[in-house]
Amino acid sequence: MSRITKTLENLKQAGRKALIPFITAGDPSPAFTVPAMHEMVKAGADIIELGVPFSDPMADGPVIQRASERALAHKMSLRKVLELVREFRLQDDATPVVLMGYLNPVESLGYQNFVDKAKEVGVDGILTVDMPPEESSELLPMLDKAGIDPIFLLAPNSTEERIAKMGQLGRGYLYYVSLKGVTGASHLNLGDVERKIKEIRKLTSLPIEIGFGVKNAETAAAVSKLGDGVVVGSALVGKIESAGEDTSLALRDITDLLSSMRKSLNA
Amino acid sequence: MRSKALTNLELTESYNLPDQRGHFGPYGGVFVAETLMLPISELTEAYYRYMKDKEFLAELDYDLQHYVGRPSPIYHAERLSREMGGAQIFLKREDLNHTGAHKVNNTVGQALLAKRMGKTRIIAETGAGQHGVATATVAARLGLECVVYMGSVDVARQAPNVLRMKLLGAKVVPVESGSKTLKDALNEAMRDWVTNVDNTFYIIGTVAGPHPYPAMVRDFQAVIGRESKEQMLEMTGHNPDVLVACVGGGSNAIGLFYPFIDDHEVAMHGVEAAGDGIATGRHSAPLSAGRPGVLHGNRTYLMEDEDGEIIETHSISAGLDYPGVGPEHAWLKDSGRAHYVSITDDEAMQGFHALTRLEGIIPALESSHAIAYAMKLATTLAKDKTILVNLSGRGDKDINTIAAREGISL
Structure with a gap:
């Protein structure tokens, strides 16, 4: 059983919803990421989605686009993100880490090379925004062999046929995109x-985690009731951006937000 | 010549790519976020249906003749050929189309499709502004709302086209992210599409993007090659020996090449933008100096760094300033059927001036790359050989760029 599945089953048995924060690796600087991951776990995160910055983040709204640009300005790359996960694992062997990003950096590293390294450093899941199941026949068996969960996105306009297919091919959980739009949208x-x-x-019987549009404790609580947990991204990344150079403020702001979400999820 | 070539869309006999899921060998495909899968499958279904629908094809045929002004002529550039002293250079005059470039062949087709699909809002990306103008034009004619995304760098260097789009009633949105050029405009158009999928039709201007766009845009542009085949036969008695076209995304090139793919005696040369020179790294030539990857919905040759991040491109011509290329070109390159070369900014300027001064035709900077290469190639071939260049657009839009580059005050 994968670390993700184990975590989500434990939560289910305890009657709790999952809280899954997303931050972009290397934003606002590479030194921020690993300490932030640990702090987020302390604040109640169950799984961490770590964004791999890409030059052309087509599915992201302005907040996460800018986070990508800041990270890339520090020469963040998929290779370096993997090293950050390795560093995180030195102190935390329990919290699942999912890499979320776009396909090209993975293609560039080479599928097998990427999967080997991801397994080695302790990555638990991969969410590739622009790789639908139809184009994943080469990568999926490699992930399967390595015991890394492929996480697929479902959208409001996904057909029954596609939902069933992703229920079959997906592992860990399905990420339900709650609205038609980019990350950080508010409708x-x-x-x-x-x-x-x-x-x-x-x-499908896979757990369903709901993301896009989760802004604060209230929306987190409301949305979490509909599925098995919530993913919160732009709201956190927005806090990091507002804090600017003051990374201790950024750390405080994101842990405050997560703590308040945790509380409202548990209530 | 009557236009029996216009919508005669049967596939060439032996070449039948892409496959059902849009692959040209390892290239192409559908690499998009889940929310776009449904609209893309609806579009694919509509595209295959209407391309066999007699009424649709008749309407397209009518528009191409009476609105676009097809067929476009082929002109024998005798003075230019004489000056080079080698092969005979012929020009397919896509610059004479309504709106001044080949782009309108595709926008007329896609807009008709949008209308059939009941979409009320059109979006597009544009680099040089030619596709934006061609889209705004058909949107105005059909009474559809139109939003065009354009990198802010391109907004500045292609001001005349920005004004044209605005006059045509389109909303032009300058894109400030990334390198602020064509690729970023495409990203932004994709974001709009994912947000407004229900009422919006995305008219992509080149043979890139997810399937069915590379195939669909090619099929709408293939009128160029079909006409050329008939016209060259009429004028010279045989197929041209070499086809030459500039390649950014590659729509004018594939439009010319496609109907000749099975005519193996016809050589095909695509001309990429070498910018300041391939060796400087400041260029837009993924086929010449890039490697395969995934961007904007398809797998193709890209300009990327060692980490798979897309790198900034450079070309004097906004329409070629793109880090990717249509997946069919990637396949034609690998299979050896087409040959890809590059021309620098300086060489393109020489081509521009030569055609302007010797033939009285002011070419677009994009097309000037094809002209410049054809001039070089002509000197290496015998006088009885023929080169057909796709003169994909006219140069009026570029006069400010040229004035600035050459220090001409107006």
Whole structure:
């Protein structure tokens, strides 16, 4: 059983929802990332999604685009993100880490090379925004062999056929994109999400974590009730951006936000 | 010549790419976020259906003739050929189309498709602004809302086209992210599409993007090659020996090449932008100096660093300033069917001036790359050989760039 599955099953048995923060690796600087990961775990994170910066983040809104640009200005790369995970693992062997990003850096490293390194440093899951299952027949068996979970995205307009397919090919959890749009958008409609999650539940037994549009403790609590947990990204990355050079402020702001979400999720 | 070539869309006999999922060998495909999978499959379905629909094809045919002004003529550039002293240079005059470039062949087709699919809003990306103008033009004609994304660097260097788009009623959104050029405009258009999928049709201007775009744009542009085949036969009695076209994304090149793919005696040369020179790294020539990767929905040759981050490109011509290239060109390169070369900014300027002064035709800076290469190539071939160059656009839009570069005050 993978570290992700184990974590989510434990939560389920305890009757709790998962809190999954996303930050972009290397934002605002490489030195910030690993301490921030540890602090987020202390603040109640169950799984960490670590964004791999890409020059052309087509599915991201302005907040995460700018985070990518800041990280790339520090020469952050997939190779270096893997090293950050290695460093994180020196002190934390329990919290699952999912790398989220775009396919080209993975292609550039080479699929097998990437999978080997990811396994070696302790990566648990891979979420590649622009790699639908149709184009993943080469990478999936490699991930499977390495015991790394491929996490797929589901959208409000995913067809039944595709939901079933991703239920089959996905491992760990499915990431439900709560709205049609880019990360950080704000036109979330809870009624729509609820209807769609019901449809998805009929087609797969994988846990469903809901992201896009989760901004604060209230939306986190409301959204989490509809699935198995929430992913919060732009709201955290926005705090990091506002803090500017003051990384201790950034750390305090993101842990405060996560703590408040944790509290509202547990309530 | 009557336009029986216009919408005669049957595939060439032996070459039948892409496959059903949009692959040209290892290239192409559909690499997009989940939210776009449904609209892309709807588009694919509509595209395959309407390309066999007689009524649709008749409407397209009518528009190409009466609105675009097709067929475009082929002109024998005799003075230029004489000056070079070698092969005969012929020009396919796509610059004479309505809106001044080949781009409109595709926008007319995609806009008709948008209308059939019940979409009320059109978005597009543009580099040089030719595709943006061609999109704004058809949107105006069909009464559709139109938003064009354009890198802010390109907004500055292609001001005349920005004004044209605005006059046509389009909203031009300057894109400030990344390198602020064509690739970033494409990113932003994708973000718009993912947000407004229900009512919006994305008219991609080149043979890139996820399937079906590379195939669909090619099929709309292939009218160039089909006409050329008939016209060259009429004028010279045979196929041209060499086809030459500039390649940014590669739509004008594939439009010319495609109908000749199975005519193995016809050589095909795509001309990339070498910018300051391939060795300087400041260029836009992924086929000449890049490697395969995934960007903007497809696998193709890209300009990227060792970590797979896309690097900034450079070309004097905004329309060639793109780090990727259509996946079919990647395949034609690997298979050896087409040959890809590059021309620097300086060489393109020489081509520009030569055609302007010797033939009285002011070419777009993009097309000037093809002209410059054809001039070089002509000197190496016998006088009875023929080179057909796709003169993909006219140069009016570039006069400010040229004035600035050459210190001409107006």
